[in-house]
Amino acid sequence: MSDPMAEEQVFNQPPPFADVNLIAADTPLREAAGLAAGELLPFGAEWGSQARLALGRHANENPPRLRTHDPQGRRLDLVEFHPAYHALMGHSHAAGLAHSTWAGGSHVARAARLFVIAQVEAGHVCPLTMTHAAPAALAAAPTLLAEWLPRINAGPYDSRFVPFWEKSSVTLGMGMTEKQGGTDVRANITRAEAIGGDDYEITGHKWFFSAPMSDAFLVLAQANGGLTCFLVPRFRPDGAVNALHLQRLKDKLGNRSNASSEVEFARAFAWRVGAEGRGVATIIEMVQLTRLDCAVSSAGLMRMALALAVHHARHRTVFSKRLIDQPAMTAVLADLALESEAATALVFRLAVSFDRAKDDPLEAARARLLTPAVKFSVCKAAPGFIYEAMEALGGNAYVEESPLPRLYREAPVNAIWEGSGNVMALDLLRVAGRDAAATRAVISALAQEAREVPGALEAARDIADSLTGEHLESRARSIAERLAALAAAAALAAHAPGALAHAFGTTRLMRPRALFGANPIAEPAWLLDRALTEP
Numbered sequence: 001m002s003d004p005m006a007e008e009q010v011f012n013q014p015p016p017f018a019d020v021n022l023i024a025a026d027t028p029l030r031e032a033a034g035l036a037a038g039e040l041l042p043f044g045a046e047w048g049s050q051a052r053l054a055l056g057r058h059a060n061e062n063p064p065r066l067r068t069h070d071p072q073g074r075r076l077d078l079v080e081f082h083p084a085y086h087a088l089m090g091h092s093h094a095a096g097l098a099h100s101t102w103a104g105g106s107h108v109a110r111a112a113r114l115f116v117i118a119q120v121e122a123g124h125v126c127p128l129t130m131t132h133a134a135p136a137a138l139a140a141a142p143t144l145l146a147e148w149l150p151r152i153n154a155g156p157y158d159s160r161f162v163p164f165w166e167k168s169s170v171t172l173g174m175g176m177t178e179k180q181g182g183t184d185v186r187a188n189i190t191r192a193e194a195i196g197g198d199d200y201e202i203t204g205h206k207w208f209f210s211a212p213m214s215d216a217f218l219v220l221a222q223a224n225g226g227l228t229c230f231l232v233p234r235f236r237p238d239g240a241v242n243a244l245h246l247q248r249l250k251d252k253l254g255n256r257s258n259a260s261s262e263v264e265f266a267r268a269f270a271w272r273v274g275a276e277g278r279g280v281a282t283i284i285e286m287v288q289l290t291r292l293d294c295a296v297s298s299a300g301l302m303r304m305a306l307a308l309a310v311h312h313a314r315h316r317t318v319f320s321k322r323l324i325d326q327p328a329m330t331a332v333l334a335d336l337a338l339e340s341e342a343a344t345a346l347v348f349r350l351a352v353s354f355d356r357a358k359d360d361p362l363e364a365a366r367a368r369l370l371t372p373a374v375k376f377s378v379c380k381a382a383p384g385f386i387y388e389a390m391e392a393l394g395g396n397a398y399v400e401e402s403p404l405p406r407l408y409r410e411a412p413v414n415a416i417w418e419g420s421g422n423v424m425a426l427d428l429l430r431v432a433g434r435d436a437a438a439t440r441a442v443i444s445a446l447a448q449e450a451r452e453v454p455g456a457l458e459a460a461r462d463i464a465d466s467l468t469g470e471h472l473e474s475r476a477r478s479i480a481e482r483l484a485a486l487a488a489a490a491a492l493a494a495h496a497p498g499a500l501a502h503a504f505g506t507t508r509l510m511r512p513r514a515l516f517g518a519n520p521i522a523e524p525a526w527l528l529d530r531a532l533t534e535p
């Protein structure tokens with residue numbers, strides 16, 4: 001007689017979600033990113049493997065530790081990471097996440113990889129995204145760009161704490177936020193003193209300073225001519241360790257594999273990037289890229305939560321019927337699938353605009369106008385979405401062995417850093433106010449692309465009217481949300497099945513979106529077949 005406590009007696013629990021090809025299983029991603037048949041399949045298998053998923057878990061269960069001093073009291077200012085973090089960095093670096101668009105790759109191709117790695121471990125996305133974005137700011141100092149871009153583009157990942165000129169490749173971070181002002185960087189009090197030519201010394205602090213083991217940082221500080229951007233290396237050109245004193249690591253809600261420090265600069269050596277007084281204009285070029293990454297990464301988090309929920313519901317039976325076939329659950333999951341596919345389509349269409357911007361003024365205007373709206377809408381949607389997916393799995397998803405708690409804790413940060421929600425909505429108004437003609441052209445292009453989607457033409461009219469009305473700032477969020485929904489409808493109209501775009505229009509454009517599962521989707525079941533392809 002078999003032992004009733006034996007492991008094989010566990011039944012009506014789904015098989016582990018592991019050794020899944022994260023590209024092959026994801027039709028919405030393949031279509032939104034325009035992947036050719038077979039493209040990125042080895043990458044999808046690698047990142048969905050049991051071994052890679054385990055690296056994500058280990059990197060978060062063993063967060064980085066700060067070593068400020070050695071036993072004799074000498075400053076170290078070192079952060080030690082678990083080997084799993086470095087392994088993830090190595091794999092993502094090798095896949096081009098830190099540099100591919102500067103080496104001829106497209107933003108869309110990089111976004112497809114980013115979307116996948118964020119599903120597995122989002123903490124290590126931070127150093128990759130800052131490194132990838134840094135050359136956009138360095139462009140204001142052509143000599144520095146010429147020196148540093150080859151180092152960024154080089155390989156492989158090199159985690160050693162040695163001078164940058166000895167490394168096989170470098171990573172970069174950025175420091176803007178101070179205690180008295182994050183959004184309002186003009187309130188920065190950190191000082192920069194010129195010491196000859198483009199060399200400066202920085203004295204002051206940064207209140208948030210992520211990835212402090214990076215090889216150099218884009219930092220804002222007040223010079224005589226006003227707020228200015230600088231490149232602060234971890235090692236001075238004479239080979240001495242630069243005076244970046246790491247005070248503490250933040251004890252964060254999520255994003256735990258990534259180190260976010262507080263730092264003090266004690267006459268730290270720096271090179272000026274761009275003219276004195278042009279700090280915001282210089283660093284904003286970098287931030288535009290990191291905002292795209294935040295949105296792609298949040299769409300990736302949503303995707304993993306959806307996949308886990310659909311997988312569970314397919315393999316779990318309640319009251320003699322699979323959970324996925326219980327009408328109330330079908331309605332919830334189909335609504336989540338619709339939301340996830342819309343977010344995916346939206347972020348990839350935005351990445352297309354980044355690729356086309358240099359040759360096409362309308363696409364450049366589209367990237368400028370939609371980046372804040374898309375970052376606002378997708379990053380803000382992710383926490384609520386992941387919570388709902390968590391509930392679909394029941395108690396198992398509330399337990400730390402499940403990836404859901406980590407996804408849930410990770411999600412809010414993308415809405416906070418690189419410009420918080422209100423800041424994004426206000427930025428959209430600023431862009432629209434600066435170039436009304438370009439804004440009208442973008443809105444009318446979106447309306448034209450989405451014309452078959454119910455509610456799209458009305459939404460376009462509402463947005464255009466709202467932008468000319470009064471008390472704009474108090475309506476900033478509603479304008480941003482509606483513009484992102486219109487852009488999502490346009491993106492779905494281009495690639496997704498007509499019925500899906502139609503369902504999006506009837507539930508998201510014609511009426512305000514209700515709770516997941518309360519939005520009337522006429523035929524929900526096929527959305528779930530499409531959402532997750534399992535063997």
Ligand SMILES: Cc1cc2nc3c(=O)[nH]c(=O)nc-3n(C[C@H](O)[C@H](O)[C@H](O)COP(=O)(O)OP(=O)(O)OC[C@H]3O[C@@H](n4cnc5c(N)ncnc54)[C@H](O)[C@@H]3O)c2cc1C
Binds near residue numbers: 181183209416419
């Ligand atoms: C985990 C983590 C890592 C980080 N890493 C870095 C880093 O590496 N480098 C770095 O420079 N920063 C970093 N930050 C800081 C982050 O960018 C800031 O927290 C963010 O920009 C908001 O700034 P703040 O915290 O000073 O909040 P505040 O600027 O005080 O904003 C608070 C709230 O007010 C809202 N708000 C601001 N202005 C307006 C307005 N005019 N009207 C209406 N509402 C407004 C904002 O949207 C926000 O919701 C990190 C933050 C976190 C959480």
